[in-house]
Amino acid sequence: MPYQIDLDSFKGPLDLLLHLIKKNEMDIYDIPIAEITAQYLATLEVMKHLNLDVAGEFLVMAATLLHIKSRMLLPRDAEETAEEVELDPRVELVQRLLEYQKYIAAALSLDALPLLGRDVFVRSSPEVTEGEVEEAEWEPVGLFELVAAFRDLVQDNAEESFHEVDRERLSVTDRINQILAALAVRSSLAFTDLMVGVVCRSEVVVTFLAMLELVKMRLARLLQNGAGGPIWLYAVDDTGDGCPVQDEALGYS
Amino acid sequence: MVTADLKAVVEGLLLVADGPVRPDRIALALEIDVPQALAMLQELQAEYDSGERGFVLHLVDGGFQLRTRPEHAEWVRRFCKSRPFRFSRAALETLAIVAYRQPVTRAEIDYLRGVDSGGVVRTLLDKRLIRILGKKDIPGKPLIYGTSREFLELFGLHGLADLPTLKEFNDLPPDMLAAIDVSPEAQGNPEESAQS
Numbered sequence: 089m090p091y092q093i094d095l096d097s098f099k100g101p102l103d104l105l106l107h108l109i110k111k112n113e114m115d116i117y118d119i120p121i122a123e124i125t126a127q128y129l130a131t132l133e134v135m136k137h138l139n140l141d142v143a144g145e146f147l148v149m150a151a152t153l154l155h156i157k158s159r160m161l162l163p164r165d166a167e168e169t170a171e172e173v174e175l176d177p178r179v180e181l182v183q184r185l186l187e188y189q190k191y192i193a194a195a196l197s198l199d200a201l202p203l204l205g206r207d208v209f210v211r212s213s214p215e216v217t218e219g220e221v222e223e224a225e226w227e228p229v230g231l232f233e234l235v236a237a238f239r240d241l242v243q244d245n246a247e248e249s250f251h252e253v254d255r256e257r258l259s260v261t262d263r264i265n266q267i268l269a270a271l272a273v274r275s276s277l278a279f280t281d282l283m284v285g286v287v288c289r290s291e292v293v294v295t296f297l298a299m300l301e302l303v304k305m306r307l308a309r310l311l312q313n314g315a316g317g318p319i320w321l322y323a324v325d326d327t328g329d330g331c332p333v334q335d336e337a338l339g340y341s
Numbered sequence: 342m343v344t345a346d347l348k349a350v351v352e353g354l355l356l357v358a359d360g361p362v363r364p365d366r367i368a369l370a371l372e373i374d375v376p377q378a379l380a381m382l383q384e385l386q387a388e389y390d391s392g393e394r395g396f397v398l399h400l401v402d403g404g405f406q407l408r409t410r411p412e413h414a415e416w417v418r419r420f421c422k423s424r425p426f427r428f429s430r431a432a433l434e435t436l437a438i439v440a441y442r443q444p445v446t447r448a449e450i451d452y453l454r455g456v457d458s459g460g461v462v463r464t465l466l467d468k469r470l471i472r473i474l475g476k477k478d479i480p481g482k483p484l485i486y487g488t489s490r491e492f493l494e495l496f497g498l499h500g501l502a503d504l505p506t507l508k509e510f511n512d513l514p515p516d517m518l519a520a521i522d523v524s525p526e527a528q529g530n531p532e533e534s535a536q537s
Binding site: 209 | 356399406407408409410411414417421423425426428430431433434436437438440441452453454455456457472473475494495496497498504505507508
């Protein structure tokens, strides 16, 4: 039996199955498993003939279909049937197909919405307003943005420290007090400003920890304008020029 | 200031704003209270809707934004010389799954779509339409994903509750619905570590 298949359009085995079901006007709740397995395998054959890479997922589905088919052929074990609720071997597959169909429909309805930059437009496209970053709304910095910023820092400070300075251990507490002092003067510091004069990795780490501690103690806030924007450390006003932080208050020394 | 003037000021603010404007931001700038700001925004919204205006005041992610009318898309595109973009089906499906099922792991997305979705997920992350919400507390600690603010802005939604309703494909008939557990984890689908 010849099959006409638009191979490129299949996004995966579930998609192909839905296509076969629709094309043959099968009842999705009562799939003739032998028939659909035959057609599915035939399609894979065609794909192989065309030297297409048959993705692993298609083969997994082929195995699943054959497994279901064999389970349907086997007579049921009397004991087993008594114990378990009789389960159609096709149930899981049908459930997946229905679920997938649901998200295909959802994808279509998303696509039907008026999309910004496609169907509706705003006064100026976001990329033009590069000069007015200051005006952007401040938003709290997310954990993963913070981690990304830290990663950048560590990378920037890779193995640059050739000159051997006397090891002067900078403690987190010292650093906190330094930052607090700086914040008392300027009320806000850019994340990257904190690292000015920092020479080695351990200082980067200490500075980062100090900053996190400040945020945790609610002496400072981290804000960012717009996703991907620079991160700023802000003094929290009401603490004023507070007392210096004591070692014991922290878990570090 | 007279209310009529204030409303004109609000209109001006909307014009210069670089994103959806929340009523509290307007209230802050004009030193009025939030309900008053909201009322004026809604008045403007109604005015634009009723008059034959070339733009509407659209509620996006809790804020208000001036946007052109969807029915004018063709003309605006021509004017801006912008090419209409299209999402790939894979991207749309993945986006739909993340939007409706968040927080969701890569393995769940893969299971639902029946194909590996790593590339699509990465692209969507790069476009900032989805974001990492954290890690799921199951073996392998896979990352979990959700949609972003940019997603709401792109699709013009004022919140996740505003998503089109998910059509329930009248689930299985009762006789087939015997005793099944259809959470992806329960199907012997090993959670891969989503770290890559």
